[in-house]
Amino acid sequence: MIRVVKSADIPPSLLVDICNSYDGQDVQKALVDDQHQKCYLCEQKTTKSFQIEHLKAKATGYFPGLKYTWSNLFLSCPYCNGRKPNDFTILDPTSNNIEDIISHRLNLTSKSATFESIKNDDLQDNTISLLDKIFNGKNQLRDIKGEILYKDLEREIVFFLGLLNDYKALPSQENKQKIIDSLLITKEFLAFKYWIIKDNPSLYNDFSSYMVWNKVVLVE
Numbered sequence: 178m179i180r181v182v183k184s185a186d187i188p189p190s191l192l193v194d195i196c197n198s199y200d201g202q203d204v205q206k207a208l209v210d211d212q213h214q215k216c217y218l219c220e221q222k223t224t225k226s227f228q229i230e231h232l233k234a235k236a237t238g239y240f241p242g243l244k245y246t247w248s249n250l251f252l253s254c255p256y257c258n259g260r261k262p263n264d265f266t267i268l269d270p271t272s273n274n275i276e277d278i279i280s281h282r283l284n285l286t287s288k289s290a291t292f293e294s295i296k297n298d299d300l301q302d303n304t305i306s307l308l309d310k311i312f313n314g315k316n317q318l319r320d321i322k323g324e325i326l327y328k329d330l331e332r333e334i335v336f337f338l339g340l341l342n343d344y345k346a347l348p349s350q351e352n353k354q355k356i357i358d359s360l361l362i363t364k365e366f367l368a369f370k371y372w373i374i375k376d377n378p379s380l381y382n383d384f385s386s387y388m389v390w391n392k393v394v395l396v397e
């Protein structure tokens with residue numbers, strides 16, 4: 178999960194006097210464009226079966242007043258949307274550098290993803306719980322869909338580690354470019370790639386400028 182930037186222009190279908198649709202074609206188009214057709218939770222490319230997800234649950238008793246609010250709408254895959262409970266308010270990815278706040282690491286030996294936050298509060302804890310459920314399954318037991326997602330993540334990360342090894346063995350421009358291409362904002366699982374590089378000072382020195390994405394960089 179990384180920071181998301183959404184267009185400032187609110188899709189017109191959300192601005193009508195009596196709004197009764199949060200997933201109009203213009204909303205779908207804007208979110209697909211803003212999020213590069215990726216689910217904001219798992220960072221996997223969505224197919225045409227994506228869903229419009231409410232960051233704060235629209236259900237009665239939660240935040241029904243935000244049902245048609247642009248800032249509350251995100252593109253999600255059905256898998257992630259189905260795993261996010263109504264009472265789970267998570268960090269808003271449009272106002273937080275999620276990739277800096279929550280570490281994303283993959284342990285290829287134990288076949289599990291680990292997430293840690295820089296400090297503990299409810300929003301960070303809920304976000305980590307959700308990511309854990311998405312990538313590791315409920316109670317660390319993945320169902321079939323969870324296993325497919327994990328395999329996709331594993332394949333992408335193993336491929337990325339191969340590129341890094343090639344570059345470490347031969348730091349040519351060609352090998353560097355392959356890594357840069359793999360870090361484009363249109364690519365999947367960037368938060369995991371981010372932490373692989375961040376954990377290695379030499380790689381971080383070479384590639385941090387290619388991992389700015391949507392981040393708001395704080396100048397001290």
Ligand SMILES: [Zn+2]
Nearest residue numbers: 216219254257
């Ligand atoms: Zn997803």
